[in-house]
Amino acid sequence: MLWHIQISPGPGQPDHEGRRIEREAAELHLPGPWLVSAARGFLIQGDFTQAQIERLASDLFVDSVVESVRVTPCVRAQDGSLTHSGTNQIHVLRQPGVTDPEGESGLNLLRDLGYAVDHCRAIRTYQVDGPSNAMDALVSRVLCNDAVEVAVRGPIPFDRIGLGANYLFQRISVPLSTMNDVELVKFSRDGQLSLSLSEMKAIQAHFAEMGREPTDCELETIAQTWSEHCSHKTLRGVVEFEGKVIDNLLKSTIFQATKTLNLDWLVSVFEDNAGVVSFDHDYDVCFKVETHNHPSAIDPYGGANTGIGGVIRDPMGTGLGAKPIANTDVFCVAPPDTPPELVPPGVLHPKRVLRGVVAGVRDYGNRMGIPTVNGALAVDPAYLANPLVFCGTIGLLPRGKAHKEVAHGDLIVALGGRTGRDGIHGATFSSVDLTSESQGISGGSVQIGNAITEKMVLDVVLQARDRELFRSITDCGAGGFSSAVGEMGANLGAEVDLEKAPLKYQGLNYTEIWISEAQERMVLAVPPEHLEAFQALADAEHVESTVLGRFVDTGRLQLRYEGEVVGDLSMHFLHEERPRVVRQARFTPAPETALDLPERLNYNDDLLAVLANWDVASKEWIVRQYDHEVQGGTIIKPMVGSHEDGPGDASVILPVRGRWRGLAISCALNPRLGSIDPYAMAAGCIDEAIRNCVAVGADPSRIALLDNFCWGNPERPETLGSLVLAAKACHDLALAYQTPFISGKDSLYNEYSHGDVSLAIPPTLLISAMGQVPDVRRCVTMDLKESGNSLYLIGETTDCLAGSIWVQHLGLKGGRVPQVVPEAGRKIFAAVHEAISNGVIRACHDVSDGGLAAAIAEMCMAGRLGASVLLASVPGADRGISESAILFSENPTRFVVEIRPADEPRFREILNSQGVHHWGRVGTVDATPNGHFIVQGHSGQNLIDIGIPQMLSAWRRTLDA
Template sequence: MLWHLEIRPAPGRPDLAGLRLAHEAADIGIAGPWHLAVSRGFLIEGPLGRDAVDRAARQVLVDPVVEAYAIHPGGDGQGGDRHGNGSGGAVVHVLPKAGVTDPEAESALGLLRDLGYEVVEVRTIRTYHIDGPAEERRRLIDRLLANEAVEQVIVGPLPFDHLGQGHDYDFRLVTIPIRSMDDRGLVEASRAGQLSLSLAEMKAIQAHFTALGRDPTDCELETLAQTWSEHCSHKTLKGRIEFEGRTIDNLLKQTIFEATRSLDLDWLVSVFSDNAGVVRFDDEFDVCFKVETHNHPSAIDPYGGSNTGIGGVIRDALGTGLGSRPICNTDVFCVAPTDMPPEQIPAGVLHPRRVLKGVVAGVRDYGNRMGIPTVNGALAVDPGYLANPLVFCGTVGVIPRGMAFKKVEPGDRIIAIGGRTGRDGIHGATFSSLELTSESESISGGAVQIGNAITEKMVQDVVIQARDRGLFHAITDCGAGGFSSAVGEMGEKLGAAVDLERAPLKYRGLSYTEIWISEAQERMVLAVPPESWPELRRLCEAEHVEATDLGEFVPTGRLTLRYHGEVVADLSMEFLHDGRPAVVRSATFTPMPAVPLEAPIKADYTGDLMALLGHWDVCSKEWIVRQYDHEVQGRTVVKPLVGIHDDGPGDASVILPVRGSNRGLAVSCGINPRYGRLDPYAMAACVIDEAIRNCVAVGADPGRIALLDNFCWGSTDRPETLGSLVLAARACHDLSLAYRAPFISGKDSLNNEYSHDGKSLAIPPTLLISAIGQVPDVRRCVTMDLKEPGNVLVIVGTTLDELGGSLWAHTLGMEGGAVPGVDPEAGAAIFRAIHEAICRGLIRSCHDLSEGGLAVALAEMAIAGGLGASASLRDVPCDDSAAKDGVLLFSESPSRFLLEVRPADYDALAALLGVIPMGRLGEVRGAAPGESPRLSIAGLDRIPVVDAPVPDLKDAWQRTLKW
């Protein structure tokens, strides 16, 4: 029997979900008016009577204080006629497609069974009673109510009376006749199979199997595709590039890796060799950090994409060394303007407003449910991200000293723990290597995974306990490529034999290949000595985590896959990992013409400052940050929001990795895609400088800051695009050496383009730099909010006339100009001096100058502190060309800080800075009785060029994302 338990707001309570959806429909231009009644619910199948379902509802499934419910027999025609024209308009049901992970339903199923109910299957369902224009109904469903990549939409009554468990798989060994294919056939086989393999790669595979005298099985071809994908092998950055008359054999090795190798710092533990980079923290613990991208899945399903993005990077930390304990998360989102008119949205593309809400919710739900604080992030908005939003997720973990390395031993059992295997995420790795099109949603919906944070939390608990008991030799997560990547990588130097039929499945009907390449979430693979397997199994049973013996690591040099005793794949590890032909590409770069940018001269720049404060990149992100629990675990010393009302924009967060210690970690980032369009080298240098100075601003030691790179680019098949990537990588090398800040991990995501009607939309070259710095004593940390009237305001660093790519130029529609350039020698000296001043207690507040320059930084400090300020531009250190009010207010020259200092400490600070350029701007001001504090900035002629009440500045800053 199938029952539909429909749960809605209790009588007298507002339908907030319906009101929100009606409002959002109006926001994205779906003509109304709309009246929507929204209910959630469950489809419950099993030998249950109505009384049992009613009892279960009252017992555990419904909150009787705020909810009411109704019980409908499945397939009874409830919900209006088959055209959806029942009373009150249409009825639309939305539920996960068969095979899509449904965490809430899984929890409900387990709970009901624990309580003794005979339940076969549970699925969640949302029901919408819609009253509005019939001709707009389809747009409402497609744009707002459902995502048909992962969800099923039923208009009218539910047409089924059971959910079903699928059908048993009828085994049939599939071989691909690759030896007989010509070049066109090879290309078509790669395209049709979503293998994302080039012709050269397909021909290499063809030659390999021709030499073996047989054709590959589908499983072998899929395994090669996953392992050789751009996502897994980084073949562009590791390939051969011809650029400016010289050959680069391996871009990563000769730039980012080389910088870290040359620095040879004794506090580096493990870099570029594991799931995350590891650095020394103290005498007992190391820390690791990894930032991943999850862009293409988030374009199709924003919630699922970011949800599994954060889940995946948590597993990266968990699978580093012998297992680290995750202590905090980060996230960065790049989206198109969320007020973009609906008619400008191409086919197959979700509205940016829906994308932003979805990705925020995905990170929120996963991190909060696992009890890991999200402490740092950023938002970048540009029309170029319309079809390719970028989602960066990061995790920091703590690992005991001596546990940062692992090694698989012959005879170790291949143990999978955690979630079951389904069809979600199939072709995820290869899909992430493709360009998106208007058909991507329908063709690649299966590449989207759905996460279950509760399962991962239980897996984490098992891994940490098993690590401390010494129950395994090695561990990694099932990320891109699923078992194929996890087992293939762990057994690379040895060999592995796997029995695929042993893998626990979510439902029947999966083929051996689907089992092998599925990217179903919350799964880890461990190399376990046979003698430890019984104890590990008991531990997993105690924690309600499923654990399965899939096979054995064997010293054969081969990857052998069996299905019920039949060999379905037999690959040489050497060919799998080293047989891919080198990618050889040409790169060029033509600098943009040097077009001088003439800053407008105005008598009053207050309006310009208001516009900058309201811009997406500067405005308050409180709507995002408040959805995250950034204090769970009680480790967050400096929070993402600071100030008297805890709503100011902190430069970086500081956490305590080890309880009882005052030694901390600062976590920050730098990103600026506007610079990337003009000068990729300068862009990379600037975002490295920004990430480091954000760390320094809160108290991190500039001599103990490590960096992570995330390159997100368009199609590198175009020489010009590849050339910009080469230049950005060179800047990473140069700045890493100059600042003695090593890179310890990274990730690239290429081919971020959308193709439709013969046109291609590429993202701007985007480099995210994440930084993790060590704070010697968190009791000395400072924040950016103004603290006390009468204190002195000081600017440190030189301001230049370099407005190219600046936020001010962008808001005024000005193009051209020079992108800010980094002087690393000057920057390094400033960073050291600021750190020393913070350690001596000379600085009350510290804020870095970035988007919007000095004017925005002053406004933000005043907003956060609830105080005013009186400042003058006359003493701002600058060269002659920059001696203009507009330039001094809004230039984004790097390596600069704005400080608040007690008058008694000013001379000591000046002596400490020595020859470093600094200027005394003015002082912090309170408010006169009955009045609001004001920000007043006098120009070079001593006449105010900015003057506004701080509450007005705060309103402009908060209004944009006050959703």
């Protein structure tokens, strides 16, 4: 018998889910009005009487204080149909084979308690009042995610839970040898392999040499391994740029700088799942940032959820397994107030995207117990169809555990979640443009996360690492087992029995098993003598572990299904014989144009508009949803100041309890400048990420950087040209600042096409920085502390308004591009660090988006203290710069610092001894109640005079404003 336990909010209790549905329907401009009642529930299949199941429901499933419950038996529909139109009751449940954490938990609990239960599935039920002609739209766009769920209208029409048909083995070989070029291209596209013609021909030739046709599984393996996502064929390929041939752009720029620097604190860079640097005598730390753009465009919640879940597995799979200690997240979206009619077909509204990705990161990161401590939001209309989602994780690794090597005879052990149908074709899917059909064709590439499974896997991995039970580990990310086993065994060889993989449901064929990107799985190389101990440990933690095969020194990747060989590939062919990509690149810099700026007597409104800009405005509504303090090591929180709402430059965590050495984590990106001058953009981002770290107390000689390139289609020479310039800037600045890159990732093809319309993102480079703080007790925050203290500006201000927030607000284009001067920057960083280390700085804030005016305004708001600033005291102000440029120019390498009068001599001494040229005392912290931020112009008038409450109300912009 199948029972439906339906659990609704009790009388007088809020229906959060119902309200959320109504709000989303309104935001999507579905014809309304809608009135929705939502219920959660479970379908339980087992031998129960009505009384028994009611008892179970009230004991185990319902909160009797706030919920009410109804239990009904399900009856098979006479006509066999799933949907009765005309009723307004809608049930939604997961498709067979798709992760259903609540259902699985319910099943496990019931069985543990001794009940004979066949199945337990979570189900949501909605009672909907609204226009019947828009009901289908509501179901498909709000209530149900077709990619992974199924909706049923009317009474539940089945009396048992179907699990799909069993799979009947059939080996499929592909007649590649007879295909001509057109057929090869068509086959690649139809199969979503994303292989180019030259790649298809190389594969054809390889199999012709072996005298046989490939199997579908072999083709998929090659496609995954050769995908842009996994092999970075553009950045590692040949680029012809300005008459020169660049052989492997990554190696000749970003890696090269790290290699040249050759710093003794680098442990493992660009070779593992995350870059590793040394931290103290006992520990190393590692950091990785990934993107999950394409899945998040289609399913923001699921995409971001599995984005953070995936990047957490990177440190877990680095060396012999690092413990994740902090997460970061950065989102790029179109303006949340974009009119719905401007949103193209197949594209979700940016407000929906932003809400979804925030919730996705929240629910996974919080459940994992990893503090999310740093992030950013960048808003630009060009992200409309291609929102970007960056997630990062820092891990802590005992010294001596950073390297691994698989040995002949080691067992291939899968640990964690079961393999399901979710996430087929993610790796190749993320290597193509999105189209208006994307939501239709790529449903399978959406993955479902279950954070608790990953937490359980983590608990096993760390214990097994400390007991030295395995020799190597990596995560199952893009490409699933195919990539994980293929990479681990690349220098050796592997044999895998695919039928051994535990499945969520039995309908998967051997290729699906091999390439499924089902989440929460790790692959380990376990020496046979440790298998028993390893599996006992996993059992004790209730985590499934399965031997899939073994690593063998054959140089081949052999795949079997029930004893029959379904794949037999040369590791060398797979990893070394991909035809190299040759691409053209060029870049035509836009001519510098003069800006025709308004000269005003007062810039109050301009400042308020800058503060309300999406990039500048408070992110508190996001930050508070994340647990940024779990693990008890967050010493400088993301939000700082007297009311804990000021925008900190970087967070600081204590990786090791009982010690004072800390890590500062920051980031920077600037798509506004990316479209104007990619070199200056990249240099500026590196400078900003470093100064964010330095501003809280990080040692500038211990800062490691990560790059994440998100670009459009690199097959367009102009697009690739701007990427080449950004990579060159990374090389140059890393050398100049001695801040090595330790890891990175690129995501290309961030374009959308629909008919003739093509929309590419602005060149977007995220720089993430991990700086080491010698003693966190010396850290400073950016909020103004005490009235009567002096404010200093360090760094040169010039008239460089190109790409600035203010110019964007004015709707203007042009102006000079701000350039980094590393020779001066190095000295500034050293001076600020020395001053912080000596305790002479009370507050420190970097000058970035919105310029000097925004920086001081933020310091005032954070400390609820006013400030008086004299424009003429700004270093460089005497060189004919306009007042507006001084206020809003976004020159790099500048800090505003607050100094107690008694510390001023010492502070000046430090600046002089470090050889800093550009600095000046620009004002004071004021004592006036409810403080005002005042800037006096050259002629004595107040260019800015705003009270803190007014600034706060502009700056505290939420999604609904």
